[in-house]
Amino acid sequence: MATTAAHLDVPVSPDRVWQLVGGFDSLPDWLPYIPVSTLSEGGRVRSLTNEDGGVIVERLEAFDNKARSYTYSILSAPFPVTDYLSTLTVHGVPGEGGSRVEWSGSFTPVGVADDEAVAQFQGIYADGLDALKQALAD
Template identity: 35%
Template structure:
């Protein structure tokens, strides 16, 4: 008998010394995650135009795998970008992620949140809800730390 998959949520944030306008310039490039996320080796658009809803990117990762994601929403006004995973090796399904940049004094705060379900109805050991959350948390933490290391004022 299959277990019901529940909606899981992960939220990470990081403070940067750089102004929110500069932070947004980095984050708003849907096809530019390789400029700040250490695990993303390259990214190429395979459908649509960059930063246009419906655009699809194919990202190559350090471990040789790839992830395909579709841009769902983009707003310069709210400094947010939302995308969903179309294909990839992550143990999640129904994955939607939102990256948002907010002003914080002279600096900025980046919030990265995701909502998803575990991939399998009857998960094997290490593929349950907690494992799915742990992996997405790691993806976000590595990415946000990479953003800080590569682009923050030292």
């Protein structure tokens, strides 16, 4: 099992950040390389279409609005991993009024070395958090 994580500190209230990222169907609102998200199974499954037309299907495994966190798994995707589980969380930064957004994941690489799979998801998380920073600045 391999793991990776990325975080972003922003001078924006946790509630405002969560309002943008907290919906399981909200990725197109802040992640430009995912322009389409379609919910099914009562909002528990999202089908994401990337800029190239590729489809990633994910299941919401846990949602905690009070803790500003959700966890999801990948049901199908063009990634060389299985057993993927990821969590996106927004924390308040005490005394600063800002937020720390954490995006982490664990997975089992298939057909690639652990460090290659880790680098792929590290890049996805870092690029995603950079896009979030830009969306919050707009």
